[in-house]
Amino acid sequence: MALADKPAWRILVVDDEPLVCDSITRMLASDEQTVVSAASAEAALAALQHARFDLIIVDYQLPGMKGDEFAAIVKSRNPHLAVVMITAYPETLALAHEQLAGVDLVISKPFGLQELHEAVSKLLGGKVREG
DSSP, rough: OOGGGGOOOOOEEEEEEEHHHHHHHHHHTTTTEEEESSSSHHHHHHHHSSSSEEEEEESOOOOSOHHHHHHHHHHOOOTSEEEEESOOHHHHHHHGGGGGGOSSEEEEEEOOOOHHHHHHHHHHSSOOOOO
């Protein structure tokens, strides 16, 4: 079953690069997913206080707070919320893998539509969509 055949998921994209946020938003919106973007961890934490999300896609290299620090905060508040880390530094993260406790999946930049679909399907495919 393709992503578009499932109910729309609410996905929060956190990246300080507008082009990255826009690209991910377009990719997921083409599958009729509801996507909200935030340019910082602080803005994303504020968004999480006002809305429910099924998945977060967060960049590792954020100003003010690393993506794994953000993920740890998110998981402490909502352990079942899926978190995907995107990074241009996969080798650095591979060395520190045990420190990524709040991250469910890592995707290396650049990535394509298929890899993004697979990540969303892997983390949300078996979940029941809450109303």
